[in-house]
Amino acid sequence: MESFEQYPFIDVEEGLGRTMNNKKLYAKLLNTFIKNTMESALLAAIGEKNLEAALSTAHAIKGVTANLSLLRLRYYITWLERELKTDGLDAAAFTGAENDRIKEYMQETAASAERTAAKLSN
16 A cells, blocks of 8 residues: 655645636635545445446546646545556455545545635635
């Protein structure tokens, strides 16, 4: 299992660059992410051993996190998607501990996004 703690949750400068330095738009996009992290869909797919849904949801999360410059979650989800493609849902990685890590990274990223959006809105 890889570690992703060396990456910041958000690269605000990069994210703002993606929105042509439009702080209001970037804050709005971060708030949209906060409202729908897709965490429950990913965990449900893994719990149901639905590889196709897990891959699809992981890929969608990867795209959103890349577009919003949510680095730690993006790198983690990229690793998770690779694990799903390589080993499927029967891999040892998909234990309760991995589900906890999914929840942790999603919640920490959402909290960081919320703080960032609030700062940008002021």
